[in-house]
Amino acid sequence: MLQTVSLSCLRGDRRLFSNLNVTVQPGTLLAVVGENGSGKTSLLRMLSSLLSPEDGAILWQGQDIREQREQYCAQLTYIGHLNGIKDDLTAMENLALSASLAGDHCDGPVAHAALEAVGLRRQAHQLPTKVLSQGQKRRVALARLWLSTRPLWLLDEPFTSLDTAATGLVTEQLQKHLTRGGIAVVVTHQEVGLPSGLIQRLRMNG
Amino acid sequence: MNRPSLWEALRGVVRRDLMLAMRRRADVAMSVFFLVIVASLFPLGVGPEPAVLRTIAAGVLWVAALLACLLSLGRVFTADYLDGVLEQMVLIAQPLPVLVVGKVFAHWVVSGLPIVLLSPLLGLQFGLDGEALGVLVLSLLLGTPTLSMIGAIGAALVLGVRGSGLLVALLVLPLYVPVLIFGAGAVTSSMAGMGGEANLSLLGASLVLSLFFSPWATAAALRIALE
Numbered sequence: 474m475l476q477t478v479s480l481s482c483l484r485g486d487r488r489l490f491s492n493l494n495v496t497v498q499p500g501t502l503l504a505v506v507g508e509n510g511s512g513k514t515s516l517l518r519m520l521s522s523l524l525s526p527e528d529g530a531i532l533w534q535g536q537d538i539r540e541q542r543e544q545y546c547a548q549l550t551y552i553g554h555l556n557g558i559k560d561d562l563t564a565m566e567n568l569a570l571s572a573s574l575a576g577d578h579c580d581g582p583v584a585h586a587a588l589e590a591v592g593l594r595r596q597a598h599q600l601p602t603k604v605l606s607q608g609q610k611r612r613v614a615l616a617r618l619w620l621s622t623r624p625l626w627l628l629d630e631p632f633t634s635l636d637t638a639a640t641g642l643v644t645e646q647l648q649k650h651l652t653r654g655g656i657a658v659v660v661t662h663q664e665v666g667l668p669s670g671l672i673q674r675l676r677m678n679g
Numbered sequence: 680m681n682r683p684s685l686w687e688a689l690r691g692v693v694r695r696d697l698m699l700a701m702r703r704r705a706d707v708a709m710s711v712f713f714l715v716i717v718a719s720l721f722p723l724g725v726g727p728e729p730a731v732l733r734t735i736a737a738g739v740l741w742v743a744a745l746l747a748c749l750l751s752l753g754r755v756f757t758a759d760y761l762d763g764v765l766e767q768m769v770l771i772a773q774p775l776p777v778l779v780v781g782k783v784f785a786h787w788v789v790s791g792l793p794i795v796l797l798s799p800l801l802g803l804q805f806g807l808d809g810e811a812l813g814v815l816v817l818s819l820l821l822g823t824p825t826l827s828m829i830g831a832i833g834a835a836l837v838l839g840v841r842g843s844g845l846l847v848a849l850l851v852l853p854l855y856v857p858v859l860i861f862g863a864g865a866v867t868s869s870m871a872g873m874g875g876e877a878n879l880s881l882l883g884a885s886l887v888l889s890l891f892f893s894p895w896a897t898a899a900a901l902r903i904a905l906e
Contacts, residue, residue, distance in 0.1 A: 523769065543773065551767070555766065557767040562698065562699065562702070576682045576683035
């Protein structure tokens with residue numbers, strides 16, 4: 474269970490949000506929506522422990538994440554608006570390295586399977602990612618979701634620059650994650666195509 | 680649980696950086712060529728007098744090595760910061776200072792080690808002989824990792840700042856002074872027949888000290904840069 478307790482965020486001297494209380498139960502996707510600059514990404518970065526809250530706390534399984542930082546990091550997969558992939562490495566190398574650094578199991582066949590699952594054709598696997606299109610790069614980053622068995626996924630605009638086919642694939646994978654009892658927090662402008670019972674909406678007002 | 684062992688994470692960080700360096704060999708070659716050119720400019724400017732060259736050798740080579748290290752600092756974290764790899768590194772479920780050591784080590788292998796290996800050749804250019812050459816190599820072997828460790832703090836502090844190249848030089852160069860003094864001092868005193876042990880010990884002590892403090896400072900600076 475992921476919970477925020479009277480969370481507030483200050484960027485510079487601007488208060489983005491304050492006294493935010495949300496509880497996300499296992500098997501639920503929290504869709505964070507709102508206009509640009511309303512603090513959606515800041516909230517996600519706080520949830521990932523990259524940003525420390527101005528006030529309030531974030532609880533994971535009832536415990537403050539600041540007190541269990543490393544254990545908490547082992548529970549989450551964070552994909553920010555930056556892809557976190559290296560231009561000079563191939564899609565395969567990127568995926569294998571980032572998965573093994575995160576501690577997810579990943580060998581050759583598994584990585585190929587993940588890249589194919591996200592809709593990246595096999596000839597693109599061995600190309601340096603700098604020659605791939607934006608959407609393909611995004612797919613390489615998102616392929617980590619096929620390797621991650623962690624209970625908490627934090628995704629910042631996962632569908633940007635994806636085509637409808639890839640959006641469908643990612644949504645499917647999200648649904649699988651939720652039925653396994655996982656939690657996902659997704660910052661998005663698009664509707665997430667999941668049954669409404671699985672989605673909880675959080676509207677940020679800036 | 681999904682958690683890499685400390686060793687796995689460390690190895691992964693080093694491996695990725697070395698792989699990247701192999702893909703962009705031009706970057707690596709650049710700081711080496713810089714060192715060679717700077718060190719070769721002095722004989723051209725000062726004149727070919729062997730006695731003069733021998734006197735300035737230690738200082739010139741050490742300053743050139745130091746500047747070459749400085750030049751490569753921009754590569755430690757900047758690219759990772761821009762493409763989001765740094766975020767992912769901070770979120771690895773292992774202590775960040777240890778991962779920082781891995782990154783700095785990889786950086787040293789790529790930018791510091793070539794300097795150490797090349798130094799005897801440059802030393803010969805200045806007319807250094809047997810023992811002094813040995814001390815020069817040893818002093819650089821102890822000194823360049825210290826430069827990398829100290830430089831990493833500066834490189835992490837200026838992440839995301841405009842004009843960071845100059846700023847990192849201003850931040851880091853004063854901190855390089857002791858290393859320069861001990862390093863050049865080791866070579867000079869061994870040439871004077873006093874042996875370089877005292878200065879080499881001090882260099883070793885600086886290395887240990889920087890290995891101990893720099894990863895924590897760098898990790899803290901990285902966290903601030905990512906906020």
